[in-house]
Amino acid sequence: MQTTKKQVLNKRFSCEQKKGSCVLCGDCCRRYSMVLHPEDERILKEKIYKSKGIIYLYPFSQFGLPFKPDEVKKFEKIAKEKKVKCSFRPLKVVIKDGKPIAIDYFLDMDACPFLVDNKCTIYENRFSVCRAFPDINLFPNDFSFDYDKDLSYEEAVKIAKNFLKNV
Numbered sequence: 001m002q003t004t005k006k007q008v009l010n011k012r013f014s015c016e017q018k019k020g021s022c023v024l025c026g027d028c029c030r031r032y033s034m035v036l037h038p039e040d041e042r043i044l045k046e047k048i049y050k051s052k053g054i055i056y057l058y059p060f061s062q063f064g065l066p067f068k069p070d071e072v073k074k075f076e077k078i079a080k081e082k083k084v085k086c087s088f089r090p091l092k093v094v095i096k097d098g099k100p101i102a103i104d105y106f107l108d109m110d111a112c113p114f115l116v117d118n119k120c121t122i123y124e125n126r127f128s129v130c131r132a133f134p135d136i137n138l139f140p141n142d143f144s145f146d147y148d149k150d151l152s153y154e155e156a157v158k159i160a161k162n163f164l165k166n167v
């Protein structure tokens with residue numbers, strides 16, 4: 001029988017033991033990322049993501065929750081009001097008309113700054129990925145790209161970072 005994404009994600013979290021109900025462990029609000037052997041990660045990016053036109057600017061091991069670009073400003077504002085540090089970085093980038101465009105962002109922190117005592121302090125305003133969890137397929141997967149296919153993935157990352165400068 002095929003394992004669903006929900007089952008895979010739930011295996012990572014304490015709520016799996018409680019048949020999916022929230023046990024206030026806070027695990028889903030902390031960084032959870034794929035750790036691959038560097039060579040496997042290189043091959044995956046080179047063979048799969050490059051053909052889809054997706055450039056990941058950082059190693060998979062660094063990623064946490066993904067966010068839509070239009071959410072970044074909103075949550076930076078909330079963080080400022082609550083006087084907490086919030087650090088977002090572009091997660092995936094596509095090249096359009098020679099320029100990299102960030103299609104989503106990730107929270108580059110070990111835990112969400114809005115998590116206090118394992119409770120969400122902005123529950124009514126939480127991120128869309130938190131509302132959708134564990135169905136985190138919020139983002140489209142088909143992209144057109146126009147970067148030089150002869151470039152290695154590493155070179156494409158360098159060029160994209162160069163364009164985006166502050167990443």
Ligand code: SF4
Pocket residue numbers: 028029030065112113114115116119120121122123126127130
């Ligand atoms: S916004 Fe709330 S639910 Fe979402 S990761 Fe942060 S603490 Fe968790």
